[in-house]
Amino acid sequence: MNTFQVKLSRYADLILQVGLNLQKGQRLIIHAPISASSFVRDITSKAYDLGAKNVIVDYDDEQLRKIKIEKATDEGLKDFPQWKAKGYLEMAKENMALLNLSAPNPEIFQDSDPSRVALVNKTAGEAMKDFRQYISGGRINWLIAAIPTKEWAKTIFPELSTDDAVSKLWEQIFYTTRVDQEDPVPLWKEHISAMNTRADYLNRRKYKTLHYKGPGTDLTIDLHTQTKWLCAEFINDQEVHFVPNLPTEEVFTIPIKTGVNGTVSSTKPLNYGGNLIQNFSLTFKDGKVVDFQAEQGYEVLKNLLSADEGAPYLGEVALVPHDSPISNTGIVFNNTLFDENASCHIALGNALNICVEKGKNMTKEELDNIGFNDSIIHVDFMIGSGELDIEGERTDGTKEPIFRNGNWAF
Known part of the structure; x- marks a missing residue:
């Protein structure tokens, strides 16, 4: 061959x-x-x-x-x-x-x-x-x-x-995807292990709030004590490990539905259903998008936010270092699978119950009680850059750097 x-x-x-x-x-x-x-x-x-x-x-x-x-x-x-x-x-x-x-x-x-x-x-x-x-x-x-x-x-x-x-x-x-290497399988095992190490650290710190600061972004996101950080290695109901995105560089969790406040600006175009939404910003109050702007795709974004009751709320928070293989290509892929793994991102819509302790076995009412968002959509959009700083606030009020200049601070 x-x-x-x-x-x-x-x-x-x-x-x-x-x-x-x-x-x-x-x-x-x-x-x-x-x-x-x-x-x-x-x-x-x-x-x-x-x-x-x-x-x-x-x-x-x-x-x-x-x-x-x-x-x-x-x-x-x-x-x-x-x-x-x-x-x-x-x-x-x-x-x-x-x-x-x-x-x-x-x-x-x-x-x-x-x-x-x-x-x-x-x-x-x-x-x-x-x-x-x-x-x-x-x-x-x-x-x-x-x-x-x-x-x-x-x-x-x-x-x-x-x-x-x-x-x-x-x-x-x-x-x-590391396929250009002779044997990518052990490379992927090493990569997944490194992402799990990051997730374990974040879980030990038990941050209650994340503070985002960057060009056009000043945002706080509250986290529930029952939620946990994961990387993109899942375990299904049959205890089979799998990696649902190739490539993947993210460590992620879910926010409290009503615990998002401030403004966030996109740093890459969003390809949503065959339409590009570019240079947009969202303003949140008590979790809900109350204002938005877009240089391109305004009507598409408007329709996205009105898909159902949960669409204008967040369902995911993901951390991706700016210094990563996809980001370092310098390419905007116009495809969320790649662009979300080149940049910190958040997602409008449905939350992931795997990020909740024993979440798979919880009723809808139990999930609602911890601020879980339910929606027919789940749309990631990119907010990371080399200028993004993120601080984590612990339960005692102390703040620690998580990201500095777009990369891990620990």
């Missing part, structure tokens, strides 16, 4: 063996764009070699969604196939593994009516909400990984030819 094929094979192995940690006898569902069919076949073959019971591929076509958004009636936009929602939920209950190959066109819906795009997203979010609880709760092993498309590559490298842009993007994916 040539060098590219060797790296591509390593990438597939990393996805199945480290990311998903696919188990023998497990059913695998692959959600992917139709342009990724060649790589999907490679993944499928390797999955069966690992003992997969069955591999089911659910192809997606953004162009078909755009046609629907432009031509369907309002009633058609509200129509989601219930058989699909029930099927995914049924397979989740039977311990499926889910691979989501992310290959978006960041600008495909840029000229579409934002309210119609929002209606389609809301309809799908409501229909798939029960299944999404298996994802946000880490109850099944799942993974988001990326594969280039021509459209995505050209938004990042517009000066290159299409073929060169795709090749360049493959290089970056291989680099940021």
Whole structure:
């Protein structure tokens, strides 16, 4: 095999063996764009070699969604196939593994009516909400990984030819997932161990409030005593360890729903459902967004914040050092999977109950009592830079540096 094929094979192995940690006898569902069919076949073959019971591929076509958004009636936009929602939920209950190959066109819906795009997203979010609880709760092993498309590559490298842009993007994916190294598996184990060490330190300090200061950002976020910091290594209901994002650089927790106050400014574009939202800021009072601005994508952001009652509240707080492999590429990927792992970020919408002690077994009322946010959306956006400082306030009122100039202070 040539060098590219060797790296591509390593990438597939990393996805199945480290990311998903696919188990023998497990059913695998692959959600992917139709342009990724060649790589999907490679993944499928390797999955069966690992003992997969069955591999089911659910192809997606953004162009078909755009046609629907432009031509369907309002009633058609509200129509989601219930058989699909029930099927995914049924397979989740039977311990499926889910691979989501992310290959978006960041600008495909840029000229579409934002309210119609929002209606389609809301309809799908409501229909798939029960299944999404298996994802946000880490109850099944799942993974988001990326594969280039021509459209995505050209938004990042517009000066290159299409073929060169795709090749360049493959290089970056291989680099940021450590697949360009001879044996990436032990490198990933070492990386995960280092992130767990950071999370353990934060848990020992038991911070009650985080204070963010940076250009356009002056924000406080309150944390509950029952929440905990994690890195992106999860354990599902069958005690299987998996890494749900490739690449990943974050250590994260959840805030108290009503405990966010101040203003925060984005530092990278947000690709939300085929639309770019750029140079935006949010102002919070008692947890809720009460004001917002955006140089591009204002209507998209407005619709996002009104998706449901929980949409204008936060559901995640994540720390990512500015000095990290993805950030050091100097590339804005226009893809949250990469950009959120190059920058500290926070997420609007649904909180992750894995960040709560015994959260998987708590009732909705018990989660509500500790300030847990519930929503059909979970949208990360980037707020980190080399100028961001974060302090942690402990229960006795003392403050300690967590980040200085965008990097860990301990």
